[in-house]
Amino acid sequence: MSEDAVTESRLEPTTLVELCRYRASREPDRRMFAFLENGVEESDSLTLAQLDARARAIAARLSGHAPPGARAVLSYPPGLDFVSAFFGCLYAGLIAVPAPPVLRVGVDDRYTRFRAIVNSCRPDLLLSNASRLDRVDALLKDMPTSRRPTSVATDEISETDAYGWNAPHIDPDTVAYLQYTSGTTGPPRGVELTHGNVLNNLSLILANGTRATEDIDRLPPVVSWLPVFHDMGLITGVLQPIYVGYDAALMPPTAFAQHPVNWLRAISDRGAGISSAPSFGYELCLRRVSEQQLRSLDLSGWRIAVVANEPVRAEMIDQFSAMLAPYGFRREAFFPSYGMAESTVMLSGGPVEPEPVIRRFDAVALAKGKVQRAGPEDEARRLVGLGQLHPSMTIAVVDPATGEPCAPDETGEILASGPSIGTAYWNDPEETARTLNATVRGHDGRRFLRTGSLGFLDGGQLFVTCRVADLIVVDGMQHYPYDIEAAAAESHPALREGRCCAVTVEDGRCARLVVLAEIDSRYSVAADAAPDRPSGVRVTVEAGEVEEAIREAVFAAHGLRADDVLLVKAGSLPFTTSGKLQRAHCRSRYRAGAFETV
Template sequence: MARSLVDLLFHHAAEHPDRTAYRFLLSGDSDGEVRTVSYARLADRTRAVAARLQERGLTGSRAMLLYPPGLEFISAYLGCLAAGVVAVPGVPPRGRTANHRALTRMKRLMADAGATVVLGDREVVTVLDTLAEHLPGPAGVTRITTEDIPDALAADWREPGIGPDTVAFLQYTSGSTAAPRGVMVTHGNLLDNERVITERLGHTPDVLAAHDNELFVSWLPVYHDMGLIGPVLNTVYTGGTSTLFSPLDFLQRPRRWLDAVSRHRPHTSGAPNFAYELALKHAPPAFPDGLDLSGWRVAFNGAEPVRAATLRRFADTFAPAGFRPEALTPCYGLAEATLMVTSGRAGTPPTLLRADDGGPHAGAADAAAVGTGRPGPGVTVVVADPDTLDELPDGEVGEIRVGGPSVARGYWRNALATRETFRAGVNGRDGRFLRTGDLGFLRDGELFVTGRLKDLIVVDGRNHYPQDLELTAEMAHPALRPGCTAAFAVDAGADGERAVLVAETSPETAGEAEKITDVVRGALGDAHGLTVHDVVLVRPGTIPKTSSGKIQRHACRTAYLDGSLSRTDAPTAG
C-alpha cells in the first residue's frame, strides 16, 4: 500500500516509464514550443533532488519552493516529499526590483515557516542572491538551484521513513479574510484527498484509457492548493498525463485555455468562476469555430462563488463546439481540508436552486443557489448553528463544518487557531470538525454555499449575503466588470450597519458614473429591499483579491474607509 504520492510516482515510473507525465506549453499556445517529462525522468529527478536535500541534512526541515511556471517545480516538490522535507510553495520574486508585495509575502512566509532552504531555478536563485541581506534568518537561507543537481545523485537517495502522519507540506491560505496561515497537510491527508478527487471526478482507469490517459489541462498556479493538489498531484496519483501552462499566458489570452482543451482533449479542466467569465468575454461570435470541446467531461468550477448565469452562458456559447452542459461541475473545498470537500459528478448537470424553489437567499431575478455536489467518500459535511452548535435541518443556512481524514492537522505554530478551527464540535455528532467559516445549507445531501460567516451584512435586522448583492449589481449594468465587485458593511453610527458596494468599471465610463450608480442602487433596492449607503465605482485592478481570485472584502472595506480607493470618476493626475 502506498505511504505517499512518491510511492505512486515510482510505481508508475516502473509500470509505464515512457508515458508522458506532464507537458508544459512554454508560450501558452497549443501549437507553440512544448516541454515534456516522462514518468521515468520525473522519478529520477525526484530522487536526485531528494538526495541533495538528504546530503545537506535537511530532512525534517522546511523548504520554500520559488519557481516560475514550468516543470521544475514539480520535481522539486516531489523531491521534498521523497526526502522527508516539508515543502512550502510560494510565489517567486521577479527581477532585481522584485514586486514589493510579493517580496514582503515571501519573507513573511519564510519567517513563519522557519524555512532553512530555498529551492528555485537559476533565475530565481540569482534574484535571491541580490536580496540575501533581506531574507529572514541570522545567517541567511541556503539556496539550491535544482536544475544544477546532477542526475547521478538519484542513486544516493534513501527512504526517509515517512508515514501517514508526517507533514508533507505547508499550504499557506490565501488570506481572503485574515492573515495567511500555514496549513499542515500530512502525507495521509494528501493520499485521502486524491482518493476523494479521483472518485468525485470519475478518474477511473477505464476513463483514463478512453481518453488516451489525457487527464487535465490547467493554467492554475501551482503554489495554490487548487492548482497543485488538483491537476498536478492527481496526475501522479492516477498515472495520467496533464498539460500545463502559465496563469499569465491565460490572462493575456483567455482563449488559450479552450484551445489547449480542444487540442489535447483531456477528461478534466477547470478554474474559478472568473475564468469562465473571461473566456466568455473574449469569445467573439466566431470563436467556437475550430474548437472541439466534445471530449471535455469535467469542467470544474470552484474557489469562489459559482454563478448560475455564468454556467448557463458558458454552456450556450460553447455548445456549437461540442461542449456539454452536464460537464459543468461546481465544487467546494478549502486548504484546511487539503482541497476537495464536495463536487458534482461527471455527466450530471449542476443543480440550480431558485429562491422560489426553497433557496434561502437568492434575490436577483436571474439568481440561483448553485449546488456544489455531495461530499466525497469518507468526508462528512454538517451545517451547524455557529452559536448553539446544533446541527441544522435541510434548507437552513449555517456554518459548514467538515470531518474526515482529508482534514489537515492544523495551522503551523498556531495552537490557538488550530484549536478554534480544527477542533470544533457539533451537538449530537461524535468527533471533531473543521470550522470552515463558510455559510451554506444542505438539500438532499447536496451542499449549497451561500457566503462567508464574517462577510455577512446585517442591515435593519435583515441578513444580506455580499455575493448576492454583488451579483445583482453586476447584472444591473454592463459597465460593471464580472467578478470585480465587493459588498461590505460599515458602521453608520446611530443608524447601525449600512451596506457599501464598490465596483470596477472602465475609466471611459467616468462621465456616466451618476447614471450607473443610480441603476445599481435601484436594482439592489428592487431585488433585496436594501437602501445602499454608498456605491463607489473604481478603476480596473483596484479591488484586492487573493492569489486564487477571491474578493478580499475586508481589505476593500479598509481602503474605502481610509479613502485610498482609485475611483473611476476621480481626476487623473497630470
Template sequence: MYARIDTDELAGALYDEVSVLSVGDILLRRARQHPGRVLFRFLDEQGREEDVLTYGDAWRRSSVIAAELAGQGAAGDRIALFYPAGLDFIVAFLGCLLAGRIAVPLNLPSRRRVDRCQRILRDCGCRQVLTVAALEEGLRDILAVDADLPLAWLATDTLRDEAEVAAVLPPPADDRIAFLQYTSGSTSHPKGVMVSQRNITTNLRMMRNAWELDHRSNTVFWQPHHHDMGLILGQLLPIMLGNETVLMGPNTFVRQPLIWLDAISRYRAVLAGGPNFAYELAAQRWQPGRLEDCDLSSWRIALNGADVVRATTLERFAATFGPLGYRPATMLPCYGLAEATLFVSGGPVSELPRLRSIDARAAESERRVTDDLGGTGRIVVGCGLPSQEIDIAIVDPATGERLEADRLGEIWVSGATNALGYWQLPEQSAAIFAAEIADEPGCRYMRTGDIGFIGADDGQVYICGRMKDLLIVDGRNLHPEDVEYTIIESHPLIKPQSCAVFEDERGEQRRLVAVVEADRELKRALPDIEKVLRMQVRRAVSEEHGVAIADIVFIAPATLRKTTSGKVQRSLMKQLYQQDGLDLLQPVAVSDAV
C-alpha cells in the first residue's frame, strides 16, 4: 500500500474529489487559494530565470485565451499549438481545455518536419492555430495546407491580460477529448491518440500516489511540451500537486546537461528525470570542478523512462554524481506510453532498482526468463510496480493467452488511464484499445506493442523491446536497442542515441546493418580510425550477441532521423539506406562487408 500523503490546504475537497475534477478545475481552486504562489519558472540556455508564472497568472492568462476561443468555432474544434520552449505553451493548452477545444500540441516544423506537421493538420481537421507573434508569419508561410482547409491564426501573447474576464466554467473530468497526442511515428505515420479529461486526471493521480508526492515536491523538467512526458509529467502534474516546477528547453539540456543538475540543486527539486540517454549524457559531460556547489541531496526521485533502462548507466551516473549527494536509491525506472496517457508502472520510491541477469538464449528461443548465475547473462532493469489502478497482463501475441510470471510476451494494459483510441481510425482503435485475453471475455485491454515480462519474485515490469523492431538473425530474436547499446559502448567516440540497427532483407540473405551518426569529434577522427573502429564495433557485437554485422555506415552529424521525442526512427533509416538516401561520411566499400 502507498503511504498517506500530507497535502496542503486544499486537501479536503480537492484530493477527495480529484476523480471528478478536471485540470482546469484544480487550477481554478489553486489560483483562488494562493494566486501568488509560483507554478513555473523557465530557465534560458545559460540556466538563468527567464520567465515566471504564478497560479493566479496561469488561470488569468488561460481564461483570456479560453474567452477568445469561445467567441469563435465550437466545442470539440481541434486547435494546433505551435510554441517555442517557454511558458506561453502551457497557458494556451489550458485555454483550450477551459474552452472545450481539443488541443493538438505539435513540434515547431523544421525542414524535415514540415510534411509531418501538414499531415497532422489535415488528419485532425484543424481549423485554428495558436502560436506567438514572433513565429506567426514564418509559420503561415511554411504550413500552408490545402485550400479546403483554411487556418485561422491567433498569437496568444498579444491578448490583453485582463484583470477580470468573463466567468469560465472548467469542464468536468469526463470522457470528452481533451487533446490529441500524435504518436512519434517511429514505425508508421503519426496517429492521434485521443486523451480524455478523465484520462489526464486519473494518470496524474496515479503518479502522485505511486511516488508519494505533494505540494512540497518541487520538480525540474526539460522534456519538450509537445511530448507526453513533457506535457503530462512536466506541465500538468505540477497543477495537481500545487508545487513549484522549473522548466527548461530540451536544447538547453542537450547542449549543457549540467544546467539540469544545477537547477535540481538550486531549487531543491524532489523529482526530475528523463530517458536513459539523459543520464548517460550528463555523466559524459561531467567536468571536475564545474558544479562545485552542487548539492543533489534533495533529489528523491530520478525518473528513468521512455527508453530501455541500462544497468551500466545507473552505475556510471551514481559513481559520477555520488560525491554531490546523489543516492543510487534515487533512481526510479518507470514505464509508460502515450496510449496509456503516460504512466503505467514505476516505484516504490527510495528502493534500489531491481536488476536481473537472465539467460539470453532461453529468452530468445523459448520466451522464458531464467536467471543466469554465471555472470554472463543479459542484465535487465525492473521498471517498477504497476499502478494499483490498472491491470498489466503479459500475453502471447500469437494466441492471445495470458502468460505467467517470468514469461516473455506482449504487454497489455487495462484501466481508466487508457486513451479513447486513435483519431478517426476505428479499426486500428478496436485492434489496439479493445483487445481481449483468450478465455477472459468482457475486459478490454490496450496492446502496447512492447515485449517484456513480470518478475515472479518482485512483481515488477521488465521491458525488453518493441515487437515491430525485433530482429531475427540466424534464428535468434534480438532487440535492436541491445545491439545499438553494444555499439555505443564499444568506443567512446560513438555517442548515446547515435546509432540505428536494422535488417536488410534484399538479396538471398538477411543482412544486419548498423548506421552510426558522427558528431563533429568523430567526423574529424574518422579518416584515421575508421578501420580500427569498424573492427571494434564488429568484435563487440559478435562477442556480446553472437551475430555479425554485415554493413557499418557512418553518416553526417544531425542526419540520424529521430521522432519528436528523440527515439531513433529505424524503419525510416532502413528505407533511406535501401534507397541510397543517407548522407554518408565515408562510402562503404563492398569489400568491407562480412
C-alpha cells in the first residue's frame, strides 16, 4: 500500500471526535476492536458504528453530570468498555483521565497510582463498569463529600441516549485527556494533551512506520497486551488503529504476564503486522517461552515489532531474533523507539530499516561523557539507536546542570521540541515551567521538554544512555545502573533475573554504591549454611556467598566496589505499573531502612 493510499483512506481531522466519527461513517460495520479475555479466545468485539453510538450515548449522559472541561477518571478492568467510555468523554468535551483498575485499598503500585491521580486532578466524575463501580467508589470514601466525584457505570447507559447527544465545541487546542507519567523518578504528573498534540503524534508514528506497509493491500491487525491507562497502550491499542485503519485485538496484561506465549500466539493466529512492548516484554518471552510452545506459530506477518524503554539492549534484539527466526520472525521487524507521556508517546523511531541500528562506541570515552565510535580493538559498548526524528521534532543535547548546548561529541540531557509535546502538567505550574518550558541557546522562541534522559545524536539516530537521576558517577567516571545490575544479577543462580537495583547514596562524605538484589523464591538464604543443601523444596545458600559473588561480579565488570549489598525477598523492589524500576524510591527506602532482608 502506498503512502498516498494510506493518507487517502482517512480524513485529516482536527479533533479525535472528528476522527472517530469519520471512521465510523466510512466503515460502520467494521469490527475494529476485539478482546481476548484469556489471551486466546475472543470474548467481545466492537464495530465502528457501535463505538460511535456508545460514545454518543455516554457523552449525552455525562453531559448531565459535568460541564465541558471537567475531569473524568476512567478505572476499568481490561476490556472494551474503556474504549467506549474514553471516546464518550471526548464526545462530551470532558477531559478523560485514564487510571489503573483497582478494587481494594493497599500499598500496591496500582492503588498508589490511582490515589495519586485522583488527588492530583480532583475529578468531577468517576467512571467504571457496573460490576466494579461500587468497589472503586469505596476507595474514595475518606475524601470530603464536597470533593468526591459522581460515579457513573457507563455499561448501564442505553444506546437510545445517543439521540440526545450534541457535538461539543472543541478544537485542536482543547485538552483531550491527561496522561499521567509512569512515576519512575517522582510522583505521577498529569500531562495535558490536546487533540492537536495527539493527532500530530499519530501522524508522526504513521510517517515513521509507513514503509513496512507499502506493499500490502489491507493493513494488518494490531495485537496489544499493554495497559490502556498508559501512553503506549492507549496509542498502540486504541487511537492509532482508528487513525490509520488497523483492526486491533486487545488482551489483559495478566494474560501476557502469566503466559507470555499468548502474545506470540495471538500475533500468529491473527496474522498481526504490528505489536509493541517495552523491553521487558521481549525479555519475558526469552525467559519463559519454550521451543515446544513456539513450534505451531507463524510470525512471518509481524512487520513492525516496536520496542521502547530505557535501555533497549542489543543483546535482547540478538537473542529474540535468533529464538524466533525459525518461526518466521525477521530481525528487520524490530522498530526501536523512544518516547514518554510528555510527548504523547513517540519522540523518535524508525524509519523502518533493513535492521535495527546497533553501533559500537568507545566505552572509556562514554564513561567520560564523550561520544566516539569504537575501533576493532577498543573496549566497546553496543548501543541501539532509538530512531530518527520526524521533521516536526527538534532535539537539543545540553549539559543537565547548566543547560548549555553540548558539543556534537558529548553526551548530555536530551531536550525535545515539537507539536506533540503536551502543553502543561495539570495544576503544577512550577514543574511545567521547569520541565516543559525549558529554553535552549540558539533556539529562540521554542519551548523544550526536558526528558530527564542522557544521550546523543549520531549519524541521524538518537541514542539514549541513562536517566540523569540514575547515572552513577564514581571518581569522575560515568557508569550506567543497568550494566551494574545486569552484572550483579548474573553473578549467582539464587538471584532473580532482572531484579537487581544499583544506586548511589550520599553519606555526608562521599557517594556509596549500594546494590539491592532479590532472592529467587526457589532458594533459601541462611547466615551460615552449606551451599546447595536441600531445604524442603528449596535450596539453601549462604548469604555471604551470594553477597561476595555480587561484589566480585561488579568489580570485575566495572572496577567498582559495592559498599553495601542487600539481599531482599522476591517482589521487594518497587516497579511502576509499566514495568520500570523506581531507583529513586529504592534509594529512599534504603535510607529509611525499609527493606526487609532475607
